[in-house]
Amino acid sequence: MLLGELGVFASYAFAPLSLIVPLGAVSVIASAIIGIIFIKEKWKPKDFLRRYVLSFVGCGLAIVGTYLLVTFAPNSHEKMTGENITKHLVSWPFLLYMLVEIILFCWLLYFYKEKNANNIVVILLLVALLGSMTVVTVKAVAGMLVLSIQGHLQLDYPIFYVMCVCMVATAVYQATFLSQASQMYDSSLIASVGYILSTTIAITAGAIFYLDFIGEDVLHICMFALGCLIAFVGVFLITRNRKKAVPFEPYISMDAMPDEGAG
Structure with missing residues (x-):
């Protein structure tokens, strides 16, 4: 994580901010794929369509959106x-x-x-x-x-x-x-x-x-905005289909329990 953040920090010196910021979608795609491979969550057949197919669709949309971002991002x-x-x-x-x-x-x-x-x-x-x-x-x-x-x-x-x-x-x-x-x-x-x-x-x-967008034509700006929108939809589909974490239940000691024998 430290190396990754250092890489992101360094990248700001070499490219327009409007290009680097939306590329955060790449980390969402990577975490979704790595999570499926390494965590190996158990799933029921009835959950396959709702969770995994939509997640793969989300990854696909995020990749398309990222491609448009890189292609039509400001060059200056x-x-x-x-x-x-x-x-x-x-x-x-x-x-x-x-x-x-x-x-x-x-x-x-x-x-x-x-x-x-x-x-x-x-x-x-x-x-x-x-x-x-x-x-x-x-x-x-x-x-x-x-x-x-x-x-x-x-x-x-x-x-x-x-x-x-x-x-x-x-x-x-x-x-x-x-x-x-x-x-x-x-x-x-x-x-x-x-x-x-x-x-x-x-x-x-x-x-x-x-x-960042000074000197850019209308077509490039519109395609860049479209890439952002597609990436947003992709990230939304990826994240909404993840399992929710089990709520944390604090440990309660026996001393803290109410005395059942008390009047």
Whole structure:
């Protein structure tokens, strides 16, 4: 897992954010296939159509969607220099986007904390909003590190450390909300809904911050959107057909049991 995450981190330095984020569908496909091969779940014949056929259809759709994503994804990719990142950070489209995101995040957080709105969409929207900032900052940090390794030092720019702090902070709070969601909802539901929401908002943030789709024609944008939609459906079919985990039942000691002889 550590090697995989390091690979994902490095990939942000070499490709547009709008291409890398949706490719998370590949991990869902891989986990479904590996799980069938190695876990070897027992299944009844009547469950075959409902669970396994739909899962294979989901894998097929996710593969088709991934192919369209790779084929029609933005090709432009600028160097992550301190000057470029600072320019994007203070651009009015991104500042407007940040204002809308902060207002939406505070509104959702208010309902979640004060109104006890524990709906999965509310929680995963909070995760997705934080995640969009995580991927934006990860790409900046990874790009600046790669340029520094190549001999173009970027670590003397204050924006590098600002991005590092934002990356760590948003990742930590994102994990906190995910942990809370996992205590209330099934992991397969979290995986499908979280992937769809996080991917959509992250692509939007990347398109605004890094201008990924500038210069792309309408056909490429539409086919890219279609690839995302097909991948979303595929991931949904894969995750919804997984077995639900057995609820955890805490151990109760004999000392904690009520005394039957008590009046």
